[in-house]
């Protein structure tokens with residue numbers, strides 16, 4: 001389960017400070033598929049970064065599957081994140097010097113997961129699941145935005161994390177590919193993984209179990225739906 005309590009994030013630049021998140025509290029159950037919506041600048045990426053421990057809250061606590069993430073730091077945090085969270089960054093953050101296949105392999109190598117051969121097989125399967133078998137030996141700079149995005153999705157799943165946090169994972173995709181990626185997340189939630197996506201796509205948001213609407217750093221509405229009704 002994911003539990004945020006009174007989370008605030010204040011960015012300070014010199015003399016100015018900006019409250020990107022203001023007293024945010026909510027819980028998401030294991031196996032839930034949640035969507036976060038809200039206008040540009042409302043605090044969605046900030047919220048995901050705080051959930052993954054990429055960023056630290058200015059106040060409040062974040063608990064994920066019994067771990068108080070907001071108090072972890074250094075190697076402990078890095079290790080916890082590698083084992084527990086799959087992240088799809090809004091700007092992908094693929095490593096340009098590595099092929100798509102090598103990018104997907106990297107988290108498994110970092111976590112020393114299985115044998116070399118098993119890692120390779122898994123990376124190839126993940127790339128296949130996002131329709132990138134043909135492109136796996138290309139470098140990120142030589143593929144399209146949507147292909148980079150799909151690689152980032154495949155990479156986020158590499159270590160089979162119980163929690164997946166994806167920032168606009170279908171933002172660069174045509175509707176057919178968007179639905180394919182969305183279905184992949186849906187399937188993962190059905191298998192018991194907790195999936196949180198940020199999306200601008202109202203239609204996709206309506207197909208999740210719970211929609212959180214963010215405005216000016218606050219959650220202004222939470223809509224839970226019964227699984228399977230839509």
Ligand SMILES: Nc1ncnc2c1ncn2[C@@H]1O[C@H](COP(=O)(O)OP(=O)(O)OP(=O)(O)O)[C@@H](O)[C@H]1O
Pocket residue numbers: 011012013018020038039040041042043044045046047090
């Ligand atoms: N490092 C930072 N320093 C100062 N302000 C920041 C920083 N990062 C984000 N902000 C500000 O915090 C607010 C929330 O940013 P955030 O990236 O979370 O928005 P978002 O909802 O993800 O927007 P988008 O839909 O455009 O991705 C914005 O007003 C942004 O300018």
Ligand SMILES: [Mg+2]
Pocket residue numbers: 044045046090167
């Ligand atoms: Mg964002």
